[in-house]
Amino acid sequence: MAELNAVSETALITLKARVIEAEKPAPLLHDPMGREIMDKLSSLVSTGTQKRVLEKKLKSSLISYLALRARKYDDYTRTFLKENPGGWVVSLGSGFDTRYWRISEKPWKYIEIDLPEVIVVKRKVLGTDPEYEMIGCSVLDDDWIEQVSGRQKQNVLFLAEGLLMYLREADAIGLIKKLAGTFSASQLVFEIIHRKYTKGFRKKLVESKIKGASGT
Known part of the structure; x- marks a missing residue:
């Protein structure tokens, strides 16, 4: 399956970490759909970097961090939907996220945005759902913003x-400004890191630690 070769390692590592955590005796989060996706992906690849990522052992610290982060975003999503019945949820750069199946409070529409090669693979392993939509494009493209805002311009959780x-600083700021200028009564949830960890030696140090924790 050639499309899988273009899928980012980060998307696979994040998926694997959630699945490992979910199968512990006392997990930080439950993710049955994550296991289903990983099993299907494992059957689709036989060689290459993606195969090595799926087989490598992840450090417990990385697993816990990614699981806790996912759980926190789940909590934000549940709170938003309770306070905004019928609200929409748009997941940016979603990778192989399975939040739609982890939350019981279903939105009117759940949309995932990611690069076309990721969406192609995800559609093949997941199929379709009337309330679950995937758009294959860069999060920096205006196309997906036009598609979403043409149907819903308020009560959207990004x-x-x-x-x-x-993302480059200018691109991240530009994206935030576009969302703020297009949608009303909506929210954007994201995490930040200190600027010093995005440049020079500290950036290389962080990257090396991530590679070490992921076994790559």
């Missing part, structure tokens, strides 16, 4: 889990 720190 989730940027593990995303903005990978």
